[in-house]
Amino acid sequence: MPIKTTMTGFDMVWAITQNTVNSQLDWLSGQTIPTQVSIGDINNDAGAIQGGIIGPPTVNFATGEPHLAYLYLKFKEGIFSYWSGHGRNQIIKQVHINGWILAFSVHLNIAQFAQDYVKDSKAVPPEILDKLTKFDDTMFSIQSIFLDFENSDLSTYNDLQSDIPITADASGAPISISEANQIRDTFNGMLRVWLLNHKGTDNPFILGYSVTAKQTSDDVKAVLNPTGANFSTHGYEYPGNLNDSSKDGLSTFNFLMVTGNRNILGDPTLMRADSGSFHKNLVESNDIDGKAIIAKEVFFEKYLWDLVVKPFQDKVLTLGDYAHARDDARNGQSDFTEEINDKTHTFLPDDDGLGWHYGDHVKLSWKEKGGETYHHQRESEQNLQFKVRVGTAPDPRPEMMGAPRLTLTITGSVYRYEWDQVDQYFGKLGDSYLGKGWASAAIAYTITIQFVAGTDGKISIFHTSLQSDPVTTSDTGGVYNIADIFTSLLNLHTIADDWSNNATSLANVNKDVAQQLIDATGPILDSAMTKVILPGRNEFFYKNIQLNTDEDVEIDLQYKTT
Template identity: 30%
Template sequence: MLTYQNLNGFDMVYAVSQQTINAQLQLLWAMDMLPTTWKAEAAEGLYSIDAELGCPVVDFNTGDSSSRTAKLTMPLTKASFHYAKIVIEDGKPTVVQTTKEINGSSLSFFVNMSLAELASTYQNQDSIPDEVKRQLEQFDTSMFSIQHLFLNFEDAHLLKSFDFQTNGAIPTDQPELTGQIRNLVEAFIDTIKGNDNPYIFGYYAVDKISEPSQATWQPTGCTYSIYSDAHFASRSSINYLLVTDHKTVPGSGAGMFQHNWVMSDQVEGSFVLSQALVMDPLLQSLANMLSIDKTQFSPTNNNQFFVSFESRLDKNTKGKTTCTLVPLVGTKQMAVYFNIDYNTDMHDLAGSYIGYVDGTIKWTTTLTFEVDTIKSSVNVSAKNSEVITTKKDHPNALGKFEHALAVFADFIITVFTFGQVDDVFQDLIRKDWQKTINTGYSTQMNSMKARAILPGGSEIMFKDAQFYENGSMIVATTVKN
């Protein structure tokens, strides 16, 4: 039975590093798209803040790998905080207003990143800041439904909590003061609600009018998770978790990983294709050439795929073909091993049976997956090894093969007269076969590129591909500003 491993419930994962998100925040900051001040009053002016804000920083290291929480910190580069406190003067309580300079303080927000866990209350917004929209080529809101990522302040459920750090200058542990600080924070949030909310750090567009024949390749649903990397904090990542073919997005238990898909500081992210999306077109193509059904392939415990079937190549020759596909983990190559055992009956010139010849035909086809950065596609090329043949004569008890038939026996096992073998061998390096495979991968990459939109509207470029141990394929991504 043909079955595939998926990515913990999903078909694709696009992992974007913390380092990349912060670079995008710096881009937004340089474009003057982020708030630069926090000015608010509460309790009829008894409490107020007048602060200049620096460039915010996102941190995904807020817990272990089971956490879906992101932290956004806004530095207060220059700030004055006015608050009231009660003092006893002449035995009487008196309200006194106090001012503290709290330069170097910070305001942090903690946000739940799982839309699956918030599905009942999450509200889609068909809007996007104009400055970002102008950077997106051919962006048509009539074709897409926009899901806001990170701090969608329209939905209070996404804002789990906040932390106001003043380095001890303000007694933030006092209940009354804490409540008024929350009011000041809510006043700040009120100023950035609406279509121009700049703290939506990314966008995911779901195609509303995809062609049915392409639905298998196109993401049709999305949620998110966080990977917190304790050893390489800058590689900690936000994961776009994607399904295809209009499948239901898995619930809150799915999409958490025990490893980071971002494996290097030299890349901005990783685009991961599930085993099914990588293997399905290859297996279908091989099945067509072998004249078998794709479902005859079976996975092994080592994330390889194997098929073995009997065939009669002509009235005298029986064969058994074995084909094994092995992704070479850590490389951009897949090896396809062919082994054909055959047995052919031999007859003399009078038509009498005189024995048989058996042997094997073996070769390896190496598939190489190259990323075309300009076209955003994966291209597959094939190279066949030399064919190795073995054979053994088995004459019957009446005597040896006649010389002419012995020559014929040697000749029949050469691959270029062995019709089925010749077809498979030649078809594996034909341009039309490679074009079919490459079209499928190109569709995937272009679909993902058009839909995963970074905070500053930066364009995603794809780089190197390699196979992972679970049978998936990882394509490194970089950002083109």
């Protein structure tokens, strides 16, 4: 099934807020990102910078283009020299650059991360380099996403985003507007040279790394591992055009990923300049630092199908075929009819796409000889139903106060009905009704699995199961008389014992299906999360997991620097 447009064609999106990216740049400032700018001699050279100290750089993704960002460099200290005057009257003057903010429109790019080539690079912190080099390069590829100064127009700063107040030189003498503009242009040129010195593997302005598997794996833990990656940005869209400054940091830097055998390089829709252009905000609250979004199709068709539905189906298919199991109805009887034989043969997707169902409904009728002068008209019916459903349900634990949870429900039910009518045979006069008896029984179970972000920052599973007591009905008419209709006619004990001991029993489904999901979920999500790495020291914490309005799975993230 193709990935729907809510995910712009990608299987997974890790949306990291602008606030979080800037906190990473803050941490890197002074470590891998240089803070000192010194160019030339301010006493003898025009265009020199002395004692230039840059504060932590910041980025802004609200550019309207998915591969573009504004980079802000704010000077905390420094002096800049410039020519003042004309001709022979030109002299070198200085101006304080404290508080100057220059903004550049910078393209973002993605490139292969060559482990051996960057081991001696000062652009990657040792702890991050250690994390990256632990990936076997025969099995994984690593891509870095960075500010691409080489392919950006740095010849002019972004005037609307910059703030360069110039009113007086270092001595306090006033500076004219025209001279101030010349100073700005000259300063921009020198800063451009400084930025272009940081390129290639020496570029410390890295926003993140994506790790992709070179080959698909049969390991269940790898079901959500990315096999291809791209990126985009999204500027926060203010509802109703009402700007709220508290939301300014909710623009997002998006890791875009595919899984399985999808070839991202061979699909132009995933590698275009506008790939990953979302028309909605991916993060709406300052309470979280990012969001991991898993496409419904991937969560259902890979994760749930492989871990739940397929093994459940394998168990169901071991059950006998009721239509052929009633030898007492087929052998030596008359008027045998399969009134109903409706079987899905496999788990089929529900119409709303939020689950699967399996059904096997059989109703048989026949006549059997009871004695010299009477016979029985018999009916036997069995309706076997299994379902797997996904939705949102309240957490039943009192201390959770009904918190909504992503919920998986597995249900199984069997309905059995037996009907026996006794007629006396009067030869040519036909049959005469003597009496009848019937009985039915229904048994069902429910397994509920809720995904919960625990206080330890990990996804845990809250698991409950319940099997109902048999619901029975019966009646007789005429002279029909059986002391225990549920033993003689329906054989309830056999039905209950079989339901409790066959391959699809509550105990077996709990042990072989539900427990497999519980055991695998943590490692699967953790494995997927380790393939997205920000440039500073960090750790993912899961804050919540839900099915969103698009029916994709969303995991709220807190991304804490330690």
